[in-house]
Every structure is written in structure tokens, then in C-alpha cells.
Amino acid sequence: MNTFKSVFGMCVAVPAAISLLAVSAGAAPLMNQLGFAPDAEKTVVFPGNDANGLEVRDLSGKTVLKLKAPDVYEWDYSGEEVQTFDISAVKKPGTYRLFRGGEYVGTPMVVAKNVYDDLVKASLKWFYYQRSSMALEPQYAGKWARAAGHKDDKVIVYGTDKATGGKGKGTAIKSQRGWYDAGDYGKYIVNSGITVFTLLEIYEHFPKYADSLHWNIPREFPKYPELLEEVRYNLDWMLTMQDKDGGVYHKVSTLKFSGSVLPENDVAQRYAIIKNVTATLDFAAVMAQASVVYAGIDKAYADKMLKAAEKAYAWAKKNPEAFYKQPYDVQTGSYAPGDENGKDEFRWAAAELFRATKKKEYQEDLKANAFTANGAWWGDVNMLAAFRVALDSADFEKELVDAAKKVVMNEANNLRAVGDTSAYRLPAFPWSWNWGSNSAMANNGMVLVHAYLLTGDKSYLDGAQQCLDYLLGKNPHDITYVTGFGYRSPRNPHHRPSESDMVDDPVPGMLVGGPHLGKQDINLDGKESWKCPNYAASDKPALAYIDNRCSYATNEVAINWNAPLAYLAAALEAIYNK
Template identity: 45%
Template sequence: MKPFNLTATALCSALILAGCGSSGGGSSDTPIISSSSSSSSVTSSESSSSVSSSESSSESSSSVAAARIKVNQLGFAPEAAKMAVVPAGGSGGFAIIDTATDSEVMSGDLGAYNTWAPAGQSVALADFSQLQTPGTYVVRVQGALDSDPFTIGETPYRALNAAALKAYYYNRASTELLPEHAGTWARAAGHPDTNVLVHASAASAERPEGTVLSAPKGWYDAGDFGKYIVNSGISTYTLLAALEHYGSFYAAQDIGIPESGNAVPDLLDEAMWNLEWMLDMQDPADGGVYHKLTTKNFAGAVMPAEGTAQRYVVQKGTAATLNFAAVMATASRVVAEYETVYSGLADEMLAAAESAWQWAQNNSNVPYNQPSDVSTGAYGDGSFSDEFAWAAAELYITTGDDQYYQAMNPTSVPISNPGWSNTAALAWMSLAHHRNQLTELADTSLIESSILSLADNIRAQATASAYGVAMTNGDFYWGSNGGALNKAMMLMQAYRLSDDMSYANAAQGLLDYALGRNPTDYSYVTGFGERPPMHIHHRQSEADGIVDPVPGFLAGGPNTDAPSDCGGNYPAGSEAKARAYLDDWCSYSTNEVTINWNAPLVYVTGALEALYAD
């Protein structure tokens, strides 16, 4: 996700923010570590009002306040791996307590205490994977606060998966959200985008500056109202991949959007809202794709209908055009399964993908350069080999044309955790899923070994971690929670290739991290867990006057790279990285939400639901 180019002064002028000042944050000697501002209704674990009587007694027995046992605050499928993290100060073994009867149902020995470098904390693991009886439980250790309650049940993530997908509906542009679909979060339509101007940076002979275009629909990218092709690309692809990989799971899903109940899975209905916008972002004269559709500056903390400034399409570029080509090639083969509903659309999408590919061949090094009069998210990227590989792979899979596999040059394509600026792993992910339908030219051994080598490295990080999660010091960048779940998604590709449950267990650990098994004691998804974010950087959630934020959004998470927002002053050094999170609207560097972080949340929760339902 891109840093917002809002100054601290601009943030403070929109509303009174805790910690805001001319420098954009508190003083450097007043660190902010995973606790809310004075205006927040979410408290840190040390001051939570939800301490049970057993926790109170254990806390009073020590002169130092006990720390909470960390656990996935939603729960687990019966057959899933189940771990809790016990902070230093706990002694003896652990017990699992049935909350209905306050009785012990399992006990075990703790692992050895070790320090997890990203948090600078000494912790031990409690492994209770053998407990499979449905119920609601807590983990108890003498000298520590009980864990938050969690459930063991057959469908632990079904509601979470539906909410994470429906978050895209809540971020739809160009439409009213009606109470029968949006409930409490109903709102007026914003940004019709039927009167969009061509910015000077995007002008051409056929479409000079000031030309009026129509490009409605699409999703608001994040906490702002912009629509960006490169971030939209990885987000839409990830959703389409979830449908390709777990079609039967999504075919049965009803998330309560206007299209629910038609002959198409809700996931594809939702993806189509964005795909239709993406098609309008291609210049039919030459196949190039505009980088973004935004106002020139960010709006304040207002509802979409109040954001009425003029909107523009801004500059064509190589990254945007190749992202478009990859996504349209993917969408073409998915939509082809529903030809009776989308007559001719699969062919239209493939033609658009091939036209974009040709533009990129002729314009192979056109980086996005932010115009001087535009300050919305840049999503700048100066390296395009990953986008070329991804687009080539998707076109190869869809068309069966060997020229695209040759253009990918697979032996030269590295694999690493995917993100909006590094999409090469998506090429390998798609090739692996379709490996049995590829032409003879494809090296299936290379495809499989590429996925497995990445997953092996991620799994090794989990094995070496005192927290049991595949997160290292280098993973706490902007949107670290999205990065964690992208790792989980890639682990699931290895599981799908090998049936080795150790990959799925490592993926489970990363989801556990996002849902509470982390040093902040937050579940990072709005509306889920005992301690979810309440003050996400999301304009609708801030401006609507409703206490609860829009549900189903994954907050960005710990990040020590904050430039100037109110979350920017954390303790120096690697020991603070995993605790550098602030649940406050003004901490856009740690508490913004985006469509690209939600996408792997949808993928991973659906994958684990499908795994344990089989």
C-alpha cells in the first residue's frame, strides 16, 4: 500500500486527533506501542476490562502485572494445528479450560522459553493440537492472564471469509449501499465517475487533455477514494484465484450483496464490479492502460457522496498495462465458465489482455511518474520484469500459445512473497494450479520446485520463530499483515502440490498471528475477535458516525517505516517491530485498510475452510 501524502496539519484540520501536532506525532521520547489513543474504545491487554476472575487472581498474586496469553481469538477447525504463545512469567504447564464449565479438559507441557526478536519478548509455545472436541475454551498458565476465549468447531472461518469478501462491497464506488445489503453501514452513492477528465499526463492525439471519459464502478482502493490499477490488479487476481482453486466452496456462499442468488458465485459477482471498471481504464486506440483514477488531492474524512472534486485518469504506464493484461487473461478463463450469463465477455477480456500485452511490448519501460499537481497514491514501480512474467504466464495458460511461455522466460523468473510491486509469484501460482493442462513446452518440475522452494523458506521461518509464525524482522513494513497472509497463501500452494500438512500448519500459524497470536493482543480484522481494531484509517468508517467500523477489513499492522503520521514515533531498534501498531484513524501507516491486504485474507480463510471441510 502506498503512503498517504497527507501532512499532519491536513490530518489535524480534518478532525481533532490524539497525538497530532505540527510534527505529525507525539514526541520522540513518548513511544506508542500497540495501545489506543485517549479517544479510543479499544484498550491494551494490560488495561482490558474483560479480565476474568481467574485472571484477576493470577494478576494479584504478582507484584508485576501479568501479560496475556496470545491465541487466535476466533478459533480452529478440530483437525487444525493449535498453538498459543505464553509470555515470560508463566510457570509450570498449560491447561485448556472449557468456559462453559470452568473445567480443565487438557493439560500439557510448555515448550522452552525463547526470545522472538521482532518483539523483543521471551515466550513459550503451548501446543494443544490434540484437542478436537467442539467448544469454547481459554488457555491458562499460572502467572499469566488467561488467553482470550476461542472456539473449536467445524466452520471456524466461514463468517470471517464472508465478511472479508463483503468488505469489497462496502468499498464499491458509483453505487448506493442499501440497508438490505449494507445494514448499519448503508450509505449514499459516491463518485459516479461518468464525467472523468483525461489528465495532461495521460493525453494522446485521440484523447487530448480534458477529454471526458466514463469509468464507473470499481472499488475504493483503501482508506481513500482513489482507484488504482496496479493494486486493483493483485487484489482482483487473488480473488479470482480463490474461485479457481476452491470453486465448490464459493459456489455455495451467499454474502448478502445485491447480486446474491443469481447463477454466479458471489465472489465473481463482486470481482465483476471491479473488472468492469478496469476494462474502462484501457485506451481502445492503442491498448495502453491508465495508471489510476483519482482526484488531484486526497479528500478529508468525509463520506463518498461528499467527495465531489473533479476526478481524472492519470498517465498510462507499463506496470498498469501489464497488471491489466494479467488480470484480464485470468478473468477470461474464469468468466468463460459462465458464458450463459456473460455472453461474449470472456472473448472481450482476452482481446483486451492481448491488446495490453502488445502495448507493453512497444512501451516496455514507462514508469509511473507522479505529476506535480497530483498527490494521491503513486504506486510507483520502476522494475517490470515481474509484471511481464505474470502477464505472459496468464496469457499462456488461457490461450495455450507457447509464445507466451517463451516470453515469460521462466528459468530467469525468481519467486518471492507477492505484493503489488512484486507479482512474479503470481505467475508461478497460476502455472502450478494449471500444470496438468499446460502444453508440452512447460517445465512442470521447475514450476513445482519454485513453489516448494519458497514455501520451504517460509516454513523454516515458522519453525525457527519463538512465536511459531513465519515473520522476521524484515517483514514489518507498510502492510505487514497483508504480507503475512500472502505468505500463508503461498504455503497453501505448496500444500496443494504436496499434501504435506506442515505447509498448511504454517499457513494456519500466520492466520493465527493476524487473529490475535501476536504481541499487540489485537485481532487485526474489524468486527472479529475479542480485541479488533476500532479506529481504522478508512474514510467511511471515520465519517459515518457509527461506533463500529465497517466489518471484515484487515488493518495494515505493525510498521516502523511510518513517515510522519501519529503512529510514526515508536521505540528504536528491531525489538519494537512487531509491536509498532496504533489503533487510531491518524495512524495510516499501521491502521489503514486496503483491497490488496484483504485479498489474501479471503484466500487463506477460504482455503482453510475448504481444507478441513474435505
């Protein structure tokens, strides 16, 4: 709800249930703390109901823009009264200051080319810091260097050893390389799937920009662009997870989460846990996509991945009801939504395999499995299939292309309508405020970028900018949600390496999960002292966040959260700096 009142007139339709925050007239502005490209939309939010207008001055004191006070809106997600100024008319590169009532407020605002370049590189380099099975050396990792952990050269297949219900010592596989999934040390196929897709989308959509990026990682394949080198480190691990029959194990992890220790000190036995249809199809989709992307630089590797993808899809067709069920003695992440039916995974895999092979059977499967309106997250990959068909329309029959474009554009139009009328100018649905809400905002931005790529309509790019603005400071906490960036950023992420490395600064470039009202980590009953204090007392989702290591619900990091952040920032960089 976004009811408003004029700062000079009477209230209009303000519901009694809204509890407004008391904010002084001199409140600091909330804005993207990294700045804006010259031609980007630029909005600034002021909490409160100040009758003063806004002046934007350059560093010489010259006024370059003068605006009257806008209407006051109320944002349900925070309970605030706010005013939003559109200062997009400021296009000349430079550093600017904001004034209200003749007083300087807030922090400087930057307008420049390549303003997100360092953010893109840091958000991508973070995947190097998440590498399993190798030491991070000082020349690449700096003060975050660490010893190797989780060599994973003897991972036990779950259920084959006595500890997990088997009769023998256990069947072992090698499952080396790959990225740690989040704040823990597990490696998960389902979450790797959407993550790798998103990173490869950067390369598919913006290859020239992606080729220009360098961020100091060890080079094993010097002819690869660095982005594809990093992604290969995880693809190599994913390939180890495929059994001889084509099925793919769900994850590699210990039976229980470790404590806050460095990787080298987490020495409990690790398991490859349960082949299933969703992991197998996510694997098939990503391997098919990667086979297309890598074909021009490493045909042998591309062929290997495509063969693995087709074998996985065949296994899934034979085992369509083999859904993952978390064993009673396994307490690491399940990555298994309760309403799983596999249709979205079949849809995505079929789309990617048809593009890679042009084999009719995959398109026929896709035609028999209609797109839904669902947005993208690890538990529903329908939108990934729609992205593929809509943007690679030459490969698919017209009826599929039309259906895919309709799904993407309907979602984008709904997001744009919300963003254009929201007090914070944020394209967010009520269901965006969930575990990993910041990734939902980034994924919403991805939808809007795809709509822009389909239409060339800049209003969709403006919506994507709104999503990034929120993540980089235009939010009620007045912080960037990315470690190491902006004037204020998280210092205490829920991330085992950061918790145990004795380095005050967290690794830069990590997107934390963000606010929501799940309260999974709050000490509600007082019986578990290690849980967080009640940081969500207001019951407003946009306020329910705490920068504390205890908060795995709001301050953890994850590969599938960083990937859409990298895509969103890279897209804006590439498009505005052609």
C-alpha cells in the same frame, strides 16, 4: 533470532542487545481469538517465563489436556520472552478454558467446524462497501448505508485539460464502477490487479466452497456466484481504463487526497492518469485469468476480457519502457516502485495469456523471462506467475513447471523453517515488517497454502494456520487485526468512510495494515499537529502499531490486504471442512 532458556535452568546464548519486556508470570495467553478447526494445528503463546504447565479444561471442568512448561524463547521483533504451547491434541468440538497454576487465564478457546466462515464472508463483503459510483442501500449495507459518490461519468484524461498542462477543456472518458483502493477514494489498476487475482484464486482453488458463500449484496447477475459478481464490479471498471490503442491508464483519482469526508462530498475533478506498461500488463494478466474463470458462466463476457487482455499485451510489447512516473501535481498513491523494470509483469501476463489461449508466443516470452525468488506484493508479481505455472502444470512445458514449482516450494520451505522455530510460531521474514505488514503475513500464508496444494503435506497448512493465528490475536497487542472480529479488534481504522459516517462501529471484516517501523505518520518534528504520536518508541517492529485514525502507516485498510486474508481464511475453511 530465537535463543532460549529453560525455565528451570541457566540462560543459553542470550545476546546482550535484546531488551526484554517485563511480563508477569500470570500473563494472559495470546491465541487465535476465533478458534480452530478440529484437525488444525493449535498453538498458544504466553508472554513471560512462568514455570507452571498448562491445563485445558472443557466447560464442565474436565481436564482434556495437560502440558509441562515449555522453554522460554525471545522474539526479536517484539523483545519479549514468551512460551509457546502446542495444544493440537484438543480436537473435540467445544469451548475450552486455559489454566496455569490452577488459575483460569485469558478468554475461552473454541474448537469447531466452520469457525472462519463468518470472517470469510465479511472480508469479502467489505469489497461491496468499497464500491464506487453507487449508493449503498440499507437492506445491504445496514447502518453503513451511504449515498452514491464518484459517479465517474466524466473523468478527464490527465494532460488534456489546462489544469494539468493541456491546451483544451480536456478529453473525458467514463470510468464508472470499481472499488475504492484503500482508505482513500482513488481507483488503481496495479493494486486492483493483484487483488482480483487473489480473489479469483479462491474460486479457482475452492469452487465448491466459494459457490456456497452468500453475504447479501445486490444481485445484478443472479446466475453468477456472489464472489464472481463482486469481482465483476471491479473488472467492469478496469475495462473502462483501456484506451483504444490497448494501453491502460494507471489510476482514476483527484490530484490530491481528499479530507475525511463521505464519498458524496468528495467532488473535486477526477483524472485518468497516464497509460503505462506495468498497469497495462497487470490488466492483461487479470483479464486473461478472468476469461478462464468466467468462461463457464458468461462466455460473451469472458471473450470480451480475453480480447482486451491480448490487445493490452500487444501494446506493452510495443512500449516496454513506458513506466509510470508520478506527475509533479499529482499527490495520490503512485503505485510505482523505484526499481521497476517490467519483467515480473511481463512474466505474469504471459503465463495467464498462455493458459487462456495456448498460443505459443506467450509461452516463448515466458521461457525467455526466468522466474525469480521474489515473493508476491503489488510491486512484484513474479510469484503470481509462479503460482499459475506450478498449479496449472498441464498447460506448460516441463522446464517451466519445474522452475515455477522450485520457486514456490523454496519460498514455502523457508517460511516453514522460520515459523517452526519462531518464538511466536510466525512464518515471517525481516522484510515482512513493512508498510502493510499484515498483508505480508497473509501473503506468506498464501504461499504455504499453494505449497500444500502442490504436495498435500499438512506441515505447510500448519504454517498457513500460524499466519492466520497471528492476524487473529496471537500477537503482542492481543487483538485481531480485523475489524469486528474477536474479543478485541481495531475501532479506529484510517478509512475515510469510517471516519466520516458518524457510526461508532467500523465496517466489519477490514484487515488493518499492521505494525512496522516506517513511522511515516509519526509527528517526529512537532510541526504537523495532525500526525500521530510516537507509538514506535520501542523500535520493535511488532509493537509499532496504534489503533488511531491518524495512523495511515499502520491502521489503514486496502483491497490488496483484504484479499489475501479472505484467501487464507477461505482455504483453511475449505480444506478442513470438505
